[in-house]
Amino acid sequence: MRMKISSLLLVFFTALSVHSQQQNTTKEVLFTINDQPYYTDEFIRVYRKNLDLVKDESQKDLNQYLDLYIGYKLKVNKAFKLGLQQGSAYQNELKSYRTQLSKTYLMDSKVTQALMDEGYDRLQKEINASHILLMVDENASPADTLAAYQKAMAIRDRIVKGGEDFGAVAEETSQDPSAKENKGNLGYFTAFRMVYAFENGAYKTPVGKVSMPVRSRFGYHLIKVNDIRNNRGEISVSHIMVLKPKEGEDPLKAKTKIEEIYQKIQQGESFEELAKQLSEDKSSSTKGGLLNKFASGQLSSEVFENEAFALSKEQPLSKPFETAYGWHIVKFNEKYPLRSKDEMKSELETKIARDDRSRKISDALAVKLRQKYPMKRDNKLYKELVKTLDDTFYKGEWKMPSDLTKYQGTLFTVGSKAVTGGNFLDYLYTQQKNAAGLKPVAKLADFYFDRFADEQRATYNNENLENDHPEFAAIMNEYRDGLLLFDLMEKEIWQRSKTDTVGLTAFYENSKQKYVWKTRYDAEIFSSTQPDLMKKVMGMLKKGATAQAIKDKFNTADKLNVMMYDGIYEEGVDALPKNVSPDVKVTDVSQKGEYYYVTRIRKVIPAGIKTLEECKGRVTNEYQQYLEQNWINELKKEFTIKVNNDVFERVKQQIKK
CATH class of the missing domain: 3.10.50.40 (Chitinase A; domain 3)
Structure with a gap:
């Protein structure tokens, strides 16, 4: 299910991942929606959990927060009224989440800890x-x-x-x-x-x-x-990347560019400044090429990892090298040893859950559940069930009895759930395609009965988690609401904002004065670390010299003195030198850090209102907010809301404490 999260939804949805450990023993009705009560304990718990997550200070104000919270519950009520809880996608998503959440409650802590200790020791x-x-x-x-x-x-x-x-x-x-x-x-x-x-x-x-x-x-x-x-631990590096040429482009173009950049680094120019100007990895170029630290096996390129881990403080720079994604130069920053066991706790738990090790945990849980749910088998019925088996089971050809009437008695009970002989026969039928090689069939039946009984205990235990663990029930209830809310928002707001072109255009026309371009420049920007050389470049530009003529004059095969990049730049962006102005065709030399710049303006594009296409993302987002607020106002008319103000005042005092 594809979901889009608004800021309000994020506030409430994030809370779902945190156990509700701050529930009060007493609770009062804070407000009602069509006589459906909503209690103080849930409101206080959600508010406290989200207090440090919200960025909008108005959402920390309790009066504002109550209004948001009521709006949230109104949407949930609307979702139920529309029957969205019956949708198959919703049901599947809810089931998937419950499966993931229940794993926390279906672990043996001692076995899990032993496996974490073993795994961490081996990670060394x-x-x-x-x-x-x-x-x-x-x-x-x-x-x-x-x-x-x-x-x-x-x-x-x-x-x-x-x-x-x-x-x-x-x-x-x-x-x-x-x-x-x-x-x-x-x-x-x-x-x-x-x-x-x-x-x-x-x-x-x-x-x-x-x-x-x-x-x-x-x-x-x-x-x-x-x-x-x-273990090599983790490493922090920066890189300059030139993307692999697209199909039809000159295959040597990227290699030539990376070699030019490497030459400038060798000449003493700043790696970080060159990364900002020239790296084609836009996610890291603004940070001077800095990447998040990584360990062996975490990147998709083993070549990149090996080149990075080969670097050190003594040898901090790689030569240009190629990966499947393009060409790179890597600079060493720092190496980090393997993190402590406590720091890796969450990661280790996830790895164990996905690994064959998890069988040890399930085996330990099975032992506990045998004690929690003791079982007395009807041996007379069991013997009758075993008689239905024969050697065709080993070939996957065994057929269940045509008349199951006499096998439908209770074979055993798990908690309050009766398990019939027919249930066991159904289980046996599903197992024969991968039948264990145990003989005779009586021994085979005993083997499968033990597995069947353990599975029934585990299923019953899982089905009753809400009854056994109140915090589990609270999280699941909140998640149910969250899922419904996403479906409702997709139906009522997000999809409408995409398809309602007339409404979007009208919204843009009514507010287009705030969607404006600053003055833009179609420009060539020349840079070098040598100020005297840039004065010569400026002189040539004023005489109309081409960019290629300037590069031919000042660059050689052994030394790259001048770099040039061009494009359309909006006033105020970092890439545009500060001394650019509309009335100057060629600027004077300016300095930023170690670099000197001269800019030639090919065209000045005056400030003006952006077209809808140029700002469609921002307009669409603001249109969604506009639709949502209007919709909530309509919901307040559709449903009857009653707030117990005296109770709310007591809630305020309780939270302030």
């Missing part, structure tokens, strides 16, 4: 390893599993006892397709980059040694650890 090192893979299905029969294991041991003996080269044997025997090219070498990796079983094998194998067969969901691996190095 990066391992270079090779492997040989022999594929075997997770649910393979014991015989097939044993055969794969024995084959892996035979290959290991060739390497360990026979002295054969691991890479050559990997190329010959590994069922990992990439082994034909890389001879099994996986490069450097650290914790959370490989499946957990493989990671365990790699971190427990000494350098130069070959592991015993390691079982993962892909099969058996033989792992050889080639090298271990310390």
